[in-house]
Amino acid sequence: MDSTISLESEITNLLRVHGSLSVAFLTRFLNEMGLECTRQKVERTLRRMIQQRKVEAFYTNGNKRKHYRLR
Incomplete structure (x- = not known):
């Protein structure tokens, strides 16, 4: 459970610094x-964070890659 919490906090920090990122860049x-x-593992954590309404997913530039940003 500690690894999940630390992964969530690191993802939050990266999104705060870089803005929106895809799963590939986050990984x-x-x-x-x-x-x-x-x-x-990153996708699973992001899905959990979306359910908790910490992060939102969106598509950009017509490509089919999801990007994530903080709410």
């Missing part, structure tokens, strides 16, 4: 920071 930045995580 890349987290791995560069030393947190070993997969894309699936």
